[in-house]
Amino acid sequence: MIMSDKLVKILNGIKDGSLNVDDALGMIEGNTTVDLGHTKFDLSRPSRNGFPEVIYGAGKTPEQVGDIFLKLKDRTNLLATRVRPEMAAHVKSLCAGVEYNELGRTLTYISHPVDYREGEVMIVTAGTSDLGVAEEARVTCEMMGNHSKVISDVGVAGIHRLMERLEDIQKARVLIVIAGMEGALASVIGGLVSKPIIAVPTSVGYGASFSGLSALLGMLTSCASGVSVVNIDNGFGAACAANRINCL
Incomplete structure (x- = not known):
């Protein structure tokens, strides 16, 4: 519950007599x-x-x-x-x-109903091995009141798979793009859509990927303008950023 909603509830409580002034003051100033x-x-x-x-x-x-x-x-x-x-x-x-x-x-x-806002966060993964990070992002998005959907296994190793889902991807308000290996998927999508992109490098890949460092550096040096990058395997952080964008 945001602060303005809490204050309205307290003021209504005083108005209808369910709260006295001292109790209301304690709720406002309380720890x-x-x-x-x-x-x-x-x-x-x-x-x-x-x-x-x-x-x-x-x-x-x-x-x-x-x-x-x-x-x-x-x-x-x-x-x-x-x-x-x-x-x-x-x-x-x-x-x-x-x-x-x-x-x-x-x-x-969930003990209180989640208040969903308009706009969808689309989570796109390069491979099936990235789904753990994608699920962390999806659950976080949903808990924060964002409709979200996962499109998986559309990486650059078979670029036609991405093109088949491009129409759906372009409908999203915010994109979270998750990839390991060299992390190229974020740059590719960044050149195809106009929506905000939050890139998540994952620790998926063979030895020279350095447990996600190669993907991280590839995303940070992306030639697609406007791609933002979070830490390796940080689906939660990407979802928090997407939530803030979707609240605007």
Whole structure:
């Protein structure tokens, strides 16, 4: 919920008598950080950044992530990324309704309806091996209120596959283009469409791809103007950028 919506709710509460002035003042001035001991969860991030805080699962224990979901599941929608299967199983045992996307390694819980905005984010992958990053991006886009779709395996090794889907790709408001190896797909699409492109290099590829570094450098030096690039395998970061563009 953005800050203006929260203030309207508080003011309406005073108007209809469900809130007194002192309680309303406390809600406005109150601490928006929930301290769980091991984690301080930021509830006011949507009002500042336009999207909620997200739990980064890597490096956390299943118990820590389970505690976060258990304590906050009724207060806000929750998204965790880079979630291992054993972590997902633990959290699901604590909270009914939690959904695990094994391919994208995301864990989600929806307690409040997601308010979808107009405009579609199209996620395009060079190969099937990039789908894990694509799913992370897709789930993040959906949780932030963006309609999204994945078109996979249309890389430059068989460029005709891309041309067959070009009409659909051009309808999107924002594009997330995901590729490993040399990362050429972002440049190719950048020369074919007029929409904003966020390129995601992936760690897919043989030894000389240097775990995604070749794709990263290829995307950064793209001759297609206006291509923005996020970090290697960072589907989440690309989705956050796409969300901000789609909000404009």
